[in-house]
Each structure stands twice: as structure tokens, then as C-alpha cells.
Amino acid sequence: MALEEGPARVILGGMHISAKADYATRALVELACDTERPLTCEAMASSQEIPFRFLKSVVGDLRRAGLVRSQRGCEGGYWLGRPASDITLLDVVRAVDGELITLRGEPLSGLAYPGPADALPEIWREVEERAGEVLAGTTVESLVRRSRRPAARLAAEAV
Structure with missing residues (x-):
């Protein structure tokens, strides 16, 4: 299965992770690594090489x-809205994309096919359930701990 990266998404076969979910997760990891001060969107965008306007949205x-909170003013920026250990990737995907998996833009919940393909929607829902389990079992804190950057790992150990 080939992995392709582009500005809009990461593609694994025919499935994709939205740029919004990818960028949101990367921003949360940045915030989790620097809990001493709020970070601006500019700082996160620069550090993660993410388009600023898109990241702001x-x-x-x-x-x-509620995954981040903001502080206004010259010392302003963003903080995590709750501990990194309490933010899962499923929370992130739901916050920025809504549904985990859609078919032609529609949720899988009401999907039904006639005739011999009638079992297929059940498989698509199982794919969604299993992907949800992986995402629900992965926290922002666990991503920081898995980082290959020593500074990020040290920040996670300090929490």
C-alpha cells in the first residue's frame, strides 16, 4: 500500500486522512510540548510548516x-484545553471533520444496498469502528512520548 503525502491529505490506498485532522493533531502536539507559555498560530504554523491561514481555521x-483555549493580548496564543493525556486522535478528527468515515460525503450510519451487496455497508461500518478504536486509543501525550525529538520526549516526561 503506497503512502502519498500532499498538501490536502495523506492517502493510504483509497482512504485518506484530511489535512484538517493532520494539521490539528500536529498543532496539538506542538502545544503539548510547550506548556510554559501560549503558542501563536504563527509559531505553530512555522514549526510544523503548515499554511498559516488554514491552521488558524x-x-x-x-x-x-474545547481541545484548545485561547488567551488574547500581546502575550496571547493557545494552550491545550485539557491535558494531552485526555485528548485522543478520535476527539481531534471529530472536532475538525465530524464523521470519521463518509461515503460520497454521507455518514455510514444510514447506508443500505439492495441485492447481493447488502452486506457491504456492515463492512464499511466495521472499518469505521476499528479505525475509531485505533484513534481513541492514541492520545496527544502518547504521540509526544513517541517523538524522535528529545526535547519533545522531555516535555512529555515533565507532565
């Missing part, structure tokens, strides 16, 4: 979901 989604 994504961080707005994270704020509305």
Missing part, C-alpha cells in the same frame, strides 16, 4: 470543541 475548530 483549524485551531478555531479545536477551540470550539
